[in-house]
Amino acid sequence: MHPLLSLSVFGLLLPTALMHVVDSPLDCIPRRSVPSNSNNALLFWEEGVFNYSTMLVREDLDLLVVGAREAVFALDLRNISKKITSVEWKVSPKQVEDCRRKGKDAETECKNYIRILHEMMDGKMYVCGTNAFDPACKKMLYVNGSLTLMKPEDDGKGKCPFDPFQKHASIMIKNDLYSATSMNFLGSEPVLMLSPYVNPQSGPIRTEIKSSWLYDPNFVSMASMPDSEKADNDNKVYVFFSETAVEFDCYSKLAVSRVARVCKGDQGGLRTLQKRWTSFLKARLDCPVPGSQLPYIIQDSFRWCDPSLHWEKCVFYATFTPQSHTSKISAVCAYRMSDIREQFSEGKYKTQASVETSYIKWVTFSGEVPKPRPGSCINSEAPNSEIKTTLDLPDKTLQFIRDKPLMDQAIEPIGGRPLLTHKGAAFTQIIVKQVQALDGEKYNVMFIGTDQGKLLKALHSEEMFIIEEVQLFTPPQEIKILKFSNKTGQIYVGSDISVVQIAPANCERSSTCFDCVLSRDPYCGWDKGEGKCVSVSSSQSVLIQDMKGNASHCPDAGPVVEPLYRNIRPGRILKLSCPSPSNLAKLIWKRNGIPLPHSPEDGLLILDNSDDDNNNNNNSGQYSCLSVEKSKAGEYETVVVSYVVRTSFENKSVTQAQSGGQSHSGLIAAVVFLVVCLVLLLAWKVVKRHINLPCDRTKKKGEEPQQTRDLEARDASVPLAAETPKNHTNAGDAPCQSEGTNPPGVNFSSMQFDESTI
Known part of the structure; x- marks a missing residue:
């Protein structure tokens, strides 16, 4: 080449x-990120059914018809969590076996994935599925709250893809089907x-x-x-x-x-x-x-x-x-x-x-x-033309x-x-709706699905502005289809695991006038009378709204933020959190009205190094976190959260007293422990007969107990191996040495105990 x-x-x-x-x-950042647990969405899914990737909005029947794997569902258009009816379209075991013999997976590919779903002129619906790599089509009828698949079955080759994971496109015009597939x-x-x-x-x-x-x-x-x-x-x-x-x-x-x-x-x-x-x-x-x-x-x-x-x-x-x-x-x-x-x-x-x-x-x-x-x-209507x-x-x-x-x-x-x-996340699907704002102008709002299950809402104006991104599916799933109903004003989203219904706007997410206006959402406006962000279509009041982000008409920064009280002990660290209302805003921390040199985004850490009540270096005071956001119309500052931090000294004296008491108690415990150990040592030696108890000092000097004399007489004729007596006596009658003598193997002179030492 x-x-x-x-x-x-x-x-x-x-x-x-x-x-x-x-x-x-190169990167337009969404102003607000909404997690899945706060998306206010309605959900539908059914156990064992997957791939909700085909949809048909039937506003005449108040239905959302959803094509999935081996099933078609008719859901309530106003609340998709309510299933009206459904019909199964499964493949036969023979079809699965034929598909498997051709090298396809029996559990995933050799199923019937509904890929085409269109409305016909007579009110019926035209449905096509992959049918275990043998595409087929049928007419479907909705009567008296039930779906019915009609016969005969049409050949789906060229209308519906063989492969359920192959991309395709189709449209029906006056019952004529235009399809792009294999x-x-x-x-x-x-x-x-x-x-x-x-x-x-x-x-x-x-x-x-x-x-x-x-x-x-x-x-x-x-x-x-x-x-x-x-x-x-x-x-x-x-x-x-x-x-x-x-x-x-x-x-x-x-x-x-x-x-x-x-x-x-x-x-x-x-x-x-x-x-x-x-x-x-x-x-x-x-x-x-x-x-x-x-x-x-x-x-x-x-x-x-x-x-x-x-x-x-x-x-x-x-x-x-x-x-x-x-x-x-x-x-x-x-x-x-x-x-x-x-x-x-x-x-x-x-x-x-x-x-x-x-x-x-x-x-x-x-x-x-x-x-x-x-x-x-x-x-064909051109005059004087031979080509009709x-x-x-x-x-x-x-x-x-x-x-x-x-x-x-x-x-x-x-x-x-x-x-x-x-x-x-990569973009997948897109729909566009035109909305008339309060300034009389019409704006196009784009709703964009991603491969991570997020729905982006973007304003097409002089400059692109992403109002918010909403996480719809957890765990993240690719958004495979987006539909909109003019009758209900709702958005319907399909993925492999479920179907989601969500409103195009959730104005209540904005808690202040600045937040409501700076979002630049043509669906929303700030109601001064009610003091909240409301839907433009549902309000009869005079609302504050500006598509360029001019929030100068807001009465104030919003409601007065009640301070939160926090205590900090000397030498400890306290973290103050501040949730940012906007990804485009910058957070600024102030202490007693004076901006701090460093304003972290993930929270403010306070270290209290005060030693006593007279130390003026403690960090107590009032801390305020402010959100500063810029638009073409200006810069706006809003108090997000306020804290009153106080140093807690009373805990310090208690701690000192407790530590002093603990030191004396520890010394006493150590002495007692040593005495107990000594007593146990002596007791052990007595048990082992290494030490004999001293003689009974009540006896007269030179007088020996009768039992001792009898034992000595018997010891003379008893072998040494059996010197332990067989007949036990009382403790008071135990044998002992005369005063001034030591038992064999023990030197009492070396064992001197002083009372002061004990």
Whole structure:
């Protein structure tokens, strides 16, 4: 491979990636972090059921229909913790065995994962599942509070993926199913396909199996443009995905993000491209994160349209993550519908060219473009036109689009850079809602799911501002789907382990006026009368709110903080905690109104080194922790917590008295212990008969007891081994030596005991 060819990709990507390096923050920090035990969310899960990754909001039935592994649930739309009904769709043992023989895991892969769930025009629902690597589809009916899967069963190939862990996308328009998935068991035959419902005998329309059309794609989402009389019959379906780039020459595969489109009225060609799309075009999506050398990969997209504006004013919001593991920054980019349309309708094409007769390189096509323009939608209502359908397209146009479906230029995001970049958990899903604030302006609020189970809430204004991040799942689980109900105003989140329902705003989390206004939440405002942060939609009072963070209209810093009393003993350490109300705020500690030189974020440590009541170096006094937060409108200071610290000296005197008493008691105990030991030693020696007791001094000198004389007489005839008497006598009659003599083996002269010593 020519070295210049391998560098061409970076020559194309680096200029845009390095734009706005200086003025684009690489990490937008959420103002508030909410743990899972404070998220005020409703939860649903069922024992033994996993993978709640497919949802359908049925506002007409007040239901949230959730597709999971081998089951479909109908939940109360207003409170998902209430299950209305459910239906199982399990695979047979034979299907599991067939799947296992093909090398798949029987416990995980050889199950039926519900992957498609759409509403039909007659009120029924269309459900498709992986069905143990044999995709199948059924119609489902909800009647009298029960779900019923109807027969017959449709073949799901090309509609639903074989692999439950393979990404896919689908959308249903007037009972016609548009799906983007794989056609075969191995997942090596990607396809974007239309399965017609009104005219099924015409057969499906699909993409060509060519790497120039689709090359190892990962489909993420699909969207359609609403019918419009002024759209020149320009009704299209857009699919967002990533794939291996064919236009860049690299030593290894390089993934890029794409958007492709097809026309709804496409019927395929007459001879060329029979039953194939004649309107399939694709273009690269660029999301230039500053400092990144590789293109970012799209994970999800959301189409937002203002109903009061023309369809060309619609905006696609998309989440992106890096394809290199060295970066932890995710991004959100937005694209105008008008820019996408212009690229497909007026942009140049790419074509293959031989380089040095050995290499194939994609270059800009500079030749003549046939008419009608390849990839354009056919306007059947156009006057004086011989081409009424795609079946009337000439072969020259069809051959051109078959070989050149790739557009030359990438589609740039609004502003030429991401709207939001955030370091940490990877972005997955996104939905966008428009909210009218109290200033009369409309603001777009983005709700972004991450792979760590967090839901980020971000304000799209002059600058991006993350209002809060809420932990929804513990342990952390990837957010796989996000849905919103206009009827209930609630957000529904799905993961592998459960489903969560959460309100878009929880205004009561702000306890002060400053905190409420600085959060810049268009859903919330401060009620001066009630003295709390309330929802704008549910209040009739005049509220304080500012989307730029101007809290100067707040009456004060909030309610008076009652001080907390703490005692500290001399020589001890006391820690004062201060929970920060905002991740963007700086904490400042004051003692008796004077700022301390060091204000730690994790708590203030106080060491009291006072020795007595007259020492003026003790650290008693009033300590206040203040939160200082800046916005474009100014800097605002709020007292978070206040402490009154007092030194406790009475405990010191008691301690000294106790320590003095303990020293005397210890000396006495030591003496008693020695005496006891001595007595025990003497007793032991007596027991062992090493010491004889002294003679009875009541006897007259020279007089011996009768028993002693008898023993001496007997000792003369008794052997030495039996010198111990067999007949025991009383202690008073024990034998003894005469006064002035010592028993054998004991020297009493060496055992002198002084009373003072004892």
